[in-house]
Amino acid sequence: xxxxxxxxxxxxxxxxxxxxxxxxxxxxxxxxxxxxxxxxxxxxxxxxxxxxxxxxxxxxxxxxxxxxxxxxxxxxxxxxxxxxxxxxxxxxxxxxxxxxxxxxxxxxxxxxxxxxxxxxxxxxxxxxxxxxxxxxxxxxxxxxxxxxxxxxxxxxxxxxxxxxxxxxxxxxxxxxxxxxxxxxxxxxxxxxxxxxxxxxxxxxxxxxxxxxxxxxxxxxxxxxxxxxxxxxxxxxxxxxxxxxxxxxxxxxxxxxxxxxxxxxxxxxxxxxxxxxxxxxxxxxxxxxxxxxxxxxxxxxxxxxxxxxxxxxxxxxxxxxxxx
Amino acid sequence: xxxxxxxxxxxxxxxxxxxxxxxxxxxxxxxxxxxxxxxxxxxxxxxxxxxxxxxxxxxxxxxxxxxxxxxxxxxxxxxxxxxxxxxxxxxxxxxxxxxxxxxxxxxxxxxxxxxxxxxxxxxxxxxxxxxxxxxxxxxxxxxxxxxxxxxxxxxxxxxxxxxxxxxxxxxxxxxxxxxxxxxxxxxxxxxxxxxxxxxxxxxxxxxxxxxxxxxxxxxxxxxxxxxxxxxxxxxxxxxxxxxxxxxxxxxxxxxxxxxxxxxxxxxxxxxxxxxxxxxxxxxxxxxxxxxxxxxxxxxxxxxxxxxxxxxxxxxxxxxxxxx
Amino acid sequence: xxxxxxxxxxxxxxxxxxxxxxxxxxxxxxxxxxxxxxxxxxxxxxxxxxxxxxxxxxxxxxxxxxxxxxxxxxxxxxxxxxxxxxxxxxxxxxxxxxxxxxxxxxxxxxxxxxxxxxxxxxxxxxxxxxxxxxxxxxxxxxxxxxxxxxxxxxxxxxxxxxxxxxxxxxxxxxxxxxxxxxxxxxxxxxxxxxxxxxxxxxxxxxxxxxxxxxxxxxxxxxxxxxxxxxxxxxxxxxxxxxxxxxxxxxxxxxxxxxxxxxxxxxxxxxxxxxxxxxxxxxxxxxxxxxxxxxxxxxxxxxxxxxxxxxxxxxxxxxxxxxx
Numbered sequence: 014x015x016x017x018x019x020x021x022x023x024x025x026x027x028x029x030x031x032x033x034x035x036x037x038x039x040x041x042x043x044x045x046x047x048x049x050x051x052x053x054x055x056x057x058x059x060x061x062x063x064x065x066x067x068x069x070x071x072x073x074x075x076x077x078x079x080x081x082x083x084x085x086x087x088x089x090x091x092x093x094x095x096x097x098x099x100x101x102x103x104x105x106x107x108x109x110x111x112x113x114x115x116x117x118x119x120x121x122x123x124x125x126x127x128x129x130x131x132x133x134x135x136x137x138x139x140x141x142x143x144x145x146x147x148x149x150x151x152x153x154x155x156x157x158x159x160x161x162x163x164x165x166x167x168x169x170x171x172x173x174x175x176x177x178x179x180x181x182x183x184x185x186x187x188x189x190x191x192x193x194x195x196x197x198x199x200x201x202x203x204x205x206x207x208x209x210x211x212x213x214x215x216x217x218x219x220x221x222x223x224x225x226x227x228x229x230x231x232x233x234x235x236x237x238x239x240x241x242x243x244x245x246x247x248x249x250x251x252x253x254x255x256x257x258x259x260x261x262x263x264x265x266x267x268x269x270x271x272x273x274x275x276x277x278x279x280x281x282x283x284x285x286x287x288x289x290x291x292x293x294x295x296x297x298x299x300x301x302x303x304x305x306x307x308x309x310x311x312x313x314x315x316x317x318x319x320x321x322x323x324x325x326x327x328x329x330x331x332x333x334x335x336x
Numbered sequence: 337x338x339x340x341x342x343x344x345x346x347x348x349x350x351x352x353x354x355x356x357x358x359x360x361x362x363x364x365x366x367x368x369x370x371x372x373x374x375x376x377x378x379x380x381x382x383x384x385x386x387x388x389x390x391x392x393x394x395x396x397x398x399x400x401x402x403x404x405x406x407x408x409x410x411x412x413x414x415x416x417x418x419x420x421x422x423x424x425x426x427x428x429x430x431x432x433x434x435x436x437x438x439x440x441x442x443x444x445x446x447x448x449x450x451x452x453x454x455x456x457x458x459x460x461x462x463x464x465x466x467x468x469x470x471x472x473x474x475x476x477x478x479x480x481x482x483x484x485x486x487x488x489x490x491x492x493x494x495x496x497x498x499x500x501x502x503x504x505x506x507x508x509x510x511x512x513x514x515x516x517x518x519x520x521x522x523x524x525x526x527x528x529x530x531x532x533x534x535x536x537x538x539x540x541x542x543x544x545x546x547x548x549x550x551x552x553x554x555x556x557x558x559x560x561x562x563x564x565x566x567x568x569x570x571x572x573x574x575x576x577x578x579x580x581x582x583x584x585x586x587x588x589x590x591x592x593x594x595x596x597x598x599x600x601x602x603x604x605x606x607x608x609x610x611x612x613x614x615x616x617x618x619x620x621x622x623x624x625x626x627x628x629x630x631x632x633x634x635x636x637x638x639x640x641x642x643x644x645x646x647x648x649x650x651x652x653x654x655x656x657x658x659x
Numbered sequence: 660x661x662x663x664x665x666x667x668x669x670x671x672x673x674x675x676x677x678x679x680x681x682x683x684x685x686x687x688x689x690x691x692x693x694x695x696x697x698x699x700x701x702x703x704x705x706x707x708x709x710x711x712x713x714x715x716x717x718x719x720x721x722x723x724x725x726x727x728x729x730x731x732x733x734x735x736x737x738x739x740x741x742x743x744x745x746x747x748x749x750x751x752x753x754x755x756x757x758x759x760x761x762x763x764x765x766x767x768x769x770x771x772x773x774x775x776x777x778x779x780x781x782x783x784x785x786x787x788x789x790x791x792x793x794x795x796x797x798x799x800x801x802x803x804x805x806x807x808x809x810x811x812x813x814x815x816x817x818x819x820x821x822x823x824x825x826x827x828x829x830x831x832x833x834x835x836x837x838x839x840x841x842x843x844x845x846x847x848x849x850x851x852x853x854x855x856x857x858x859x860x861x862x863x864x865x866x867x868x869x870x871x872x873x874x875x876x877x878x879x880x881x882x883x884x885x886x887x888x889x890x891x892x893x894x895x896x897x898x899x900x901x902x903x904x905x906x907x908x909x910x911x912x913x914x915x916x917x918x919x920x921x922x923x924x925x926x927x928x929x930x931x932x933x934x935x936x937x938x939x940x941x942x943x944x945x946x947x948x949x950x951x952x953x954x955x956x957x958x959x960x961x962x963x964x965x966x967x968x969x970x971x972x973x974x975x976x977x978x979x980x981x982x
Contacts, residue, residue: 041372049687051715061410061432065402065439069374072400077718079711082409086728087707088930097934099836104930107942108949109707112929115954116711190422283435284411284427288420296430303431308438364695384733384755388725388762392697395723405732513745606758607734607750611743619753626754631761 014324016144016151017317019159020203029165030172032319033312037169040073040315046322047076051117054154055083057124057139062283062310063154063162067121070314074322079117092138106139110146119150119321126157126194128258134158134194150321152314155196158223163282163306164200165313168208170306171245174278179209180244183277185236186216187290188263189250197282198251199226206230215239217262223254236267243277245302248291271295278302337647339467339474340640342482343526352488353495355642356635360492363396363638369645370399376440377477378406380447380462385606385633386477386485390444393637397645402440415461429462433469442473442644449480449517451581457481457517473644475637478519481546486605486629487523488636491531493629494568497601502532503567506600508559509539510613511586512573520605521574522549529553538562542584546577559590566600568625571614594618601625660970662790662797663963665805666849675811676818678965679958683815686719686961692968693722697763700800701729703770703785708929708956709800709808713767716960720968725763738784752785756792765796765967772803772840774904780804780840796967798960801842804869809928810846811959814854816952817891820924825855826890829923831882832862833936834909835896843928844897845872852876861885865907869900882913889923891948894937917941924948 016022023029036042052071054064064080071078081087090109091102098105113120124139134157143151153161171180182205184198203226205212213231214222221232233239240246248269253259269279269291279291279301287293295301339345346352359365375394377387387403394401404410413432414425421428436443447462457480466474476484494503505528507521526549528535536554537545544555556562563569571592576582592602592614602614602624610616618624662668669675682688698717700710710726717724727733736755737748744751759766770785780803790797799807817826828851830844849872851858860873861882867873879885886892894915899905915925915937925937925947933939941947 044372049690051718053711056409059409059411061404061427062435062439064404064409065376065436068402069439072374079714081707081710085408085731086702086705086710088705091933095934095939098932099935103932104707105933107933108929108931108953111950112708112953113711115950116708116715116957283431285431286421286426287414287428287430288418289422293418304434304438307435311439367695379732382732382734384727384729384750385758385762387727387732388699388759391725392762395697408731606754608754609744609749610737610751611741612745616741627757627761630754630758634762 014320017161017321018140018144018151018153020161020164020200020207022161023165023207026168026204026207029316030169033165033169033309033316034172036315036319037312043319044073044075046319047071047074050322050325051077051079052119052121052318053113053117054078054080054121055113055123056081057083057122060123060154062307063123066310067154067162067314069311070318073311073315074318076318092142106142107146110143111148114148117149118325119152119318120147121152121154122156123154124156126196128192128194128252131257152317157194158196158199160196160200162310162313162317163197164204165317166306166309167201167247167280168204169309169313170280170302171208173305174302175244177244179211181211181242182245182247183239183243184214184247184249185239185269186220186267187248187250187269188265188267189286189290190263192252192258192260193250195222195251195254198222198249201247202226202230213239217264217267219253219255219261220251221254222251237273240273240275240277243275245280246274246277247280249281250290265289268292269295271298274300280306283307337643340484340644341463341467341474341476343484343487343523343530345484346488346530349491349527349530352639353492356488356492356632356639357495359638359642360635366642367396367398369642370394370397373645374400374402374440375442375444375641376436377401377403377444378436379404380406380445383446383477385630386446389633390477390485390637392634393641396634396638397641399641415465429465430469433466434471437471440472441648442475442641443470444475444477445479446477447479449519451515451517451575454580475640480517481519481522483519483523485633485636485640486520487527488640489629489632490524490570490603491527492632492636493603493625494531496628497625498567500567502534504534504565505568505570506562506566507537507570507572508562508592509543509590510571510573510592511588511590512609512613513586515575515581515583516573518545518574518577521545521572524570525549525553536562540585540587540590542576542578543574544577545574560596563596563598563600566598568603569597569600570603572604573613588612591615592618594621597623603629606630660966663807663967664786664790664797664799666807666810666846666853668807669811669853672814672850672853675962676815679811679815679955679962680818682961682965683958689965690719690721692965693717693720696968697723697725698765698767698964699759699763700724700726700767701759701769702727703729706769706800708953709769712956713800713808713960715957716964719957719961720964722964738788752788753792756789757794760794763795764971765798765964766793767798767800768802769800770802772842774838774840774898777903798963803840804842804845806842806846808956808959808963809843810850811963812952812955813847813893813926814850815955815959816926816948817854819951820948821890823890825857827857827888828891828893829885829889830860830893830895831885831915832866832913833894833896833915834911834913835932835936836909838898838904838906839896841868841897841900844868844895847893848872848876859885863908863910863913865899865901866897867900868897883919886919886921886923889921891926892920892923893926895927896936911935914938915941917944920946926952929953
């Protein structure tokens, strides 16, 4: 495997989930695999779970980790081809990506959607900039339109927790005071499309996700109806896709409650706004899987890094020959 | 030992000091103890000594270290139970603490006093938030009301430097342009109460520390009288406790000078304002122990981490079972 | 070797370059040399290449690395002797440098020129502050007036790429929207003065570098003439030295183009403003060595750290004896 940019880079979800669970049972089993290898984690946005879990996964594999807040510690990047760089941006992605490739073996990138420019967001200029110009594998730590490490952790969690061969899974939109990106929802949808599951999306009208992602997934505007007999309910806010990046409803009737949840397990990627997205009783109750999901972030990252490391050819010290 | 939150977590000061001095003589002796274990250092405030010494102590024990500036790199935390999180705060301490616990074996926290809300400061909402919701040991890297790693380093330093069985130790308030917390003074007082020492506190009227901490410790408002025959003088500014967080005096007559110091050794936790808190001649002279104190920060942290590591039961990879 | 502060600390350029190339061929050959040793990288300014390459070099030598953004994560430093510290600065360089020396074995510093106060910049108050008060070796990761790790990487690159015993090397000024320091140009000039090369500097009138650095190096104001038969062209912007820190020309006629370059190899330290400093066709063409230069930053740092490590006497755990 070269890169891990989206759910599409998973060749067999069941194999990956199975391997992640094996790693979870014995996280240090491949401590030698990453010896002498370095991963750079480059953050263009804040992070808690992704920062710590990806670092932990790399350490479990014996890698060295270099963490950098690119925005505040590095140089402002230009992404346009042919730009005359006489304004605020000091370095072009072409150089930045190639340069980073000299100092590490894998680079992981977090760069959120702007939510102001749909076209630029969908072009994934930061992630694809690194993909196009780096000479090393690139891992997506949440980009404009995808968060495939989160979705893989979610798949591991469902695999651990499901009791039926074909569980019913609902993705339920929730209110939120701020406009949030579509990345988590998108990757969860794509991942569910690979699962053997009865999958339904529910949200107020106007909150339809990108139809190229939802495809023929059932969309049910009546939350109560959508949740009937659900086994897992994944709650998440996102801003409007059609009226791009706008908050068109903050209707608290869409907040998840213990009553609505019934017997379903509750999932959320975190961070979560208590008593806006979901009431305390759900998060503090026994049906919540959010901490399990967070824990599985480590093993999702670890299976990805393990697969990338396994496919690296030894080339230390002669890297520049490849340029 | 579960946590290291205050001086009260030291079961035998003399044993700890003795163990720290043994570690100092051979810092790498327990390099295998922390193998495969990770500590997260979470900073809600700036740090130099604490950041580097705690990191160094962990490295000496073979641990992996993940450092994070929680304020700028993570999410703004909510601490109130039952809060409706529709304002600026993105994540509740309940989730944050549990999540961090998934990725490391020990978490260390720095979160200063606000000096604006005495009740909240004394509730230690950040430190206690982590203590209450984390499933791993918590170390205090300076909280609102305590700095027990500093006090332990101070105890090590006094133990190394004392020449009398019962030295006279003075804690002397000093002027400062800004309002500073009480944490260092509090923990030094509590630590001295455990020592075999003749201990006196001196400060202008109105600068009394929390009486629940000073208890029956002698307070002498005449600095000159307090310092008679002192063996160690610990100088430190703090803001008013009764008129909470206020600077009620900047009287430079309280600055420590070589003349006042007599034959005593000079101590300060650093950073220190030269020629405001203490004159150059003291810091640049042979009676100053400030660099020794800083050096001992490593071994104070190392003895704490060693004790915590020794009490950890192996549980890697099955962490989620404990939830 | 004690410190690496400037090109003057290189005792034999040819030996160092040769050793760097040996390290590049086998970067892990001295993985045990740095075992149990720690380097602190202290950044007073932003960094990409220097941050990652110096970290990588240290890891290649088996060292532990502690990275700190001193400005934002630590305390604001006072550098004046005898200062009454009753303003914004919390800690004096005397304490900061001595304290850092307690926690690591080597300290590396990045502190750019202010470009507002020539005297202070030339006094190198940050770098020399650490040199004067630290008890451990100090490495310059770009100071006010020098960037010797960059220049060493440049020397390695020229050594790898040259085809003539005495190549012609041109340092050509380029336009830039912002006022930039002289550090890179200075160190490149000093390094070229040690090389067996036909070396020429070209720039508009008014952009003369410090004559104490350029000495008798040929300065040719006609760029075209300067570049005749060049083998290597090093392009770099700097602000005026005589009219200190001012931008006195942004003349795009000085931008490097493929046409001007002829058969020469193109060098730049990066980050570079495309189509201002140099046109795309040069950077995207085969004559550009910029990524090689960046790659060689690791081996420049590694040879420096290796020499310092080799000269360290074992003193762990008894460090405070030396105070």
